[in-house]
Amino acid sequence: MSGQYTYRMGFQTMDFRDLGTLMAKATPERSGDHLAGVGAASAEERVLAQMCLADLPLKTFLTDALIPYETDEVTRLIMDSHDAAAFAPVSHLTVGDFRNWLLSDNASPEMLARLRPGLTPEMVAAVSKLMRNQDLILVAQKCQITTAFRNTVGLPGRLSTRLQPNHPTDDMAGIAASILDGLLYGNGDAVIGINPATDNVAQTKRLLTMVDEVIQRYDIPTQSCVLTHVTNTLEAIEQGAPVDLVFQSIGGTEATNQSFGFSLATLKEAQEAALSLKRGSVGQNVMYFETGQGSALSANAHHGLDQQTCEARAYAVARHFDPLLVNTVVGFIGPEYLYDGKQITRAGLEDHFCGKLLGLPMGCDICYTNHAEADQNDMDILLTLLGVAGCTFIMGIPGSDDIMLNYQTTSFHDALYARRVLNLKPAPEFEQWLRAMQIFEDSDRVALNNDIPAAFRHSLSGPRRRA
Amino acid sequence: MTDSKFPTVVHNPWRGLRQYTPARIGLGRAGVSLPTAELLEFQLAHARARDAVHHPLDIEQLIVEFQQIPEMSALGPTIQLQSQAPDRACYLQRPDLGRVLSESSSSRLQSSKTGSAEPPDLAIVIADGLSARAVQQNAPAFMRSFLQKLAHDCPEWRVATPLLVEQGRVAIGDHIGQVLQTQQVVVLIGERPGLSSPDGLGVYLTHHPEPGLPDARRNCVSNIRPAGLGVEQASEKVIYLLKEARRLGTSGVALKDRSEEVELTVSERGNFLV
Numbered sequence: 001m002s003g004q005y006t007y008r009m010g011f012q013t014m015d016f017r018d019l020g021t022l023m024a025k026a027t028p029e030r031s032g033d034h035l036a037g038v039g040a041a042s043a044e045e046r047v048l049a050q051m052c053l054a055d056l057p058l059k060t061f062l063t064d065a066l067i068p069y070e071t072d073e074v075t076r077l078i079m080d081s082h083d084a085a086a087f088a089p090v091s092h093l094t095v096g097d098f099r100n101w102l103l104s105d106n107a108s109p110e111m112l113a114r115l116r117p118g119l120t121p122e123m124v125a126a127v128s129k130l131m132r133n134q135d136l137i138l139v140a141q142k143c144q145i146t147t148a149f150r151n152t153v154g155l156p157g158r159l160s161t162r163l164q165p166n167h168p169t170d171d172m173a174g175i176a177a178s179i180l181d182g183l184l185y186g187n188g189d190a191v192i193g194i195n196p197a198t199d200n201v202a203q204t205k206r207l208l209t210m211v212d213e214v215i216q217r218y219d220i221p222t223q224s225c226v227l228t229h230v231t232n233t234l235e236a237i238e239q240g241a242p243v244d245l246v247f248q249s250i251g252g253t254e255a256t257n258q259s260f261g262f263s264l265a266t267l268k269e270a271q272e273a274a275l276s277l278k279r280g281s282v283g284q285n286v287m288y289f290e291t292g293q294g295s296a297l298s299a300n301a302h303h304g305l306d307q308q309t310c311e312a313r314a315y316a317v318a319r320h321f322d323p324l325l326v327n328t329v330v331g332f333i334g335p336e337y338l339y340d341g342k343q344i345t346r347a348g349l350e351d352h353f354c355g356k357l358l359g360l361p362m363g364c365d366i367c368y369t370n371h372a373e374a375d376q377n378d379m380d381i382l383l384t385l386l387g388v389a390g391c392t393f394i395m396g397i398p399g400s401d402d403i404m405l406n407y408q409t410t411s412f413h414d415a416l417y418a419r420r421v422l423n424l425k426p427a428p429e430f431e432q433w434l435r436a437m438q439i440f441e442d443s444d445r446v447a448l449n450n451d452i453p454a455a456f457r458h459s460l461s462g463p464r465r466r467a
Numbered sequence: 468m469t470d471s472k473f474p475t476v477v478h479n480p481w482r483g484l485r486q487y488t489p490a491r492i493g494l495g496r497a498g499v500s501l502p503t504a505e506l507l508e509f510q511l512a513h514a515r516a517r518d519a520v521h522h523p524l525d526i527e528q529l530i531v532e533f534q535q536i537p538e539m540s541a542l543g544p545t546i547q548l549q550s551q552a553p554d555r556a557c558y559l560q561r562p563d564l565g566r567v568l569s570e571s572s573s574s575r576l577q578s579s580k581t582g583s584a585e586p587p588d589l590a591i592v593i594a595d596g597l598s599a600r601a602v603q604q605n606a607p608a609f610m611r612s613f614l615q616k617l618a619h620d621c622p623e624w625r626v627a628t629p630l631l632v633e634q635g636r637v638a639i640g641d642h643i644g645q646v647l648q649t650q651q652v653v654v655l656i657g658e659r660p661g662l663s664s665p666d667g668l669g670v671y672l673t674h675h676p677e678p679g680l681p682d683a684r685r686n687c688v689s690n691i692r693p694a695g696l697g698v699e700q701a702s703e704k705v706i707y708l709l710k711e712a713r714r715l716g717t718s719g720v721a722l723k724d725r726s727e728e729v730e731l732t733v734s735e736r737g738n739f740l741v
Contacts, residue, residue, distance in 0.1 A: 399491025
């Protein structure tokens with residue numbers, strides 16, 4: 001019996017068991033799909049799968065759920081929130097035609113914005129599998145997504161950064177030193193976000209208060225976040241902590257999210273709690289999500305799907321909660337999922353493209369671990385490519401070295417490099433603050449002041465002076 | 468003399484704040500980029516971390532050092548085993564293979580059992596993990612301290628002959644534990660090298676090990692290295708956890724290391740920015 005997912009070329013017939021198998025086989029090579037045993041067995045099989053996928057009508061994804069509707073709340077969210085009217089302009093296309101359409105001049109930024117509610121993550125993942133890196137960059141650049149809290153993130157010509165002042169023991173002086181370093185290098189407009197070393201409610205409150213005091217003291221148009229579990233943040237809100245953004249790592253299947261210890265209802269509750277605080281001044285996007293290819297497999301919750309398709313499904317979860325920020329932590333998970341610089345680069349561009357096409361304020365933690373076949377040069381390439389693609393934000397950390405999480409991500413310097421070569425600026429409110437504080441001498445040239453700005457001179461000697 | 472309009476390298480006067488953090492703050496800049504010295508310092512740290520991942524264990528040397536520990540040689544000559552990952556490239560991409568012994572190692576382990584009447588209370592596994600350097604440098608010192616304390620604190624425990632595993636992951640202890648039918652297993656393993664810590668040894672312990680256990684059933688004492696947690700303190704923690712696990716009849720999230728709670732007392736007034 002030859003099924004719906006059969007491809008014939010000359011005497012050759014390729015029979016793909018189901019849509020999930022076809023999607024996995026059509027995915028550009030990566031170690032995680034081999035680990036899961038779902039990747040193409042040969043280069044030829046991969047391209048034949050891509051040819052088969054190119055002929056598939058886009059609307060197939062509306063009737064053939066990759067994970068059953070009955071057993072997965074992410075599938076239910078995707079299906080129930082699909083907007084048929086928005087989908088209409090492309091509903092007659094195959095996946096291959098959809099690629100052409102996206103690249104064509106018909107797909108204007110306005111058109112792409114109207115299309116968003118009509119696209120499902122699976123459609124977006126499918127078309128990305130047929131696209132070259134330059135296609136992913138070109139189309140992502142046409143997608144404009146703006147969000148706001150105390151500043152406006154994602155405007156054209158802007159590149160924001162998350163200032164990530166982690167410390168191995170959450171030492172306040174150590175965290176303050178990294179925040180100072182970051183601010184004086186013009187970083188921190190997306191968020192000042194700490195990964196706590198000690199992950200509990202008491203510590204979350206302590207860190208939230210600390211960053212809030214800094215933001216208030218210098219009147220910084222930015223927001224804070226402690227990247228702890230959503231239930232910890234909820235409890236912190238109940239106890240009166242100054243919560244700007246609710247953080248959660250999310251995945252693309254219900255079982256993945258279950259392994260992370262939350263459901264869609266949990267996120268809803270947390271979003272409502274954060275909204276009730278009304279702490280945003282120019283907008284009310286209160287959620288911050290992180291994702292990353294491989295998390296579903298790592299939780300043994302991938303349902304036989306490839307990791308990129310699972311990742312795109314996580315964006316359906318994200319967009320349901322109008323986040324301020326979403327970022328894919330692309331190289332953190334290790335070489336068993338993304339082996340080398342080439343695979344990390346590809347995944348970073350795919351995730352950014354899929355997130356943007358679905359309407360997310362997509363950033364990227366451009367990163368690697370020391371057991372991956374990658375180095376700073378690979379990160380330079382991905383940073384430059386994502387800068388061109390219009391990436392919403394990247395991480396900023398002292399000297400690329402996260403001393404708490406033991407991995408390397410983009411540095412404060414890297415952000416200035418990208419801003420300088422691509423003529424990108426921080427969020428407008430933050431840019432104005434940088435000028436007012438005399439941190440930027442000239443923001444058009446991305447030139448820092450050679451002298452330490454007056455407001456920060458008292459900080460040079462650290463806590464001793466004030467003790 | 469050149470009459471440059473801009474200084475070539477701008478130094479950051481807040482570099483002194485490094486006394487409060489190991490983070491790479493105050494690096495200075497050439498334009499907006501890293502100055503040469505700071506760039507090369509980073510490259511060296513990364514090179515060391517890379518070497519830690521890829522250099523193989525010097526097994527002969529390690530065995531010699533183990534033999535010099537009286538409490539260790541008393542347990543018999545260390546048994547050498549391999550996982551199913553034949554080399555580093557495979558090991559890095561297939562963690563599942565690093566969790567299971569190769570066929571020949573499995574049978575070697577089986578045959579090592581014959582003769583011993585009762586299953587052991589504790590098996591000790593030493594695996595290269597992601598940093599052979601961590602094992603090479605810290606495992607002998609840890610074993611010396613650990614076995615001395617164990618002999619003193621728990622002299623009645625039956626300890627199996629130590630096992631040394633190449634290309635091993637933490638969960639290989641579950642496989643080994645099942646074969647030996649041991650009540651508890653500890654795995655000494657090279658941790659994923661950080662940029663500034665390429666030599667951290669981790670010790671994982673599992674009560675009633677069996678294949679397929681989630682990580683949540685393990686306890687871990689990590690960052691054991693000269694610049695991190697010392698071997699004396701580390702071995703004390705491990706023995707505390709082993710005893711607690713026996714008392715509770717389980718290990719993992721249900722078992723908290725109360726000695727950790729001291730570290731919660733961070734300097735609240737350290738925020739010098741406000």
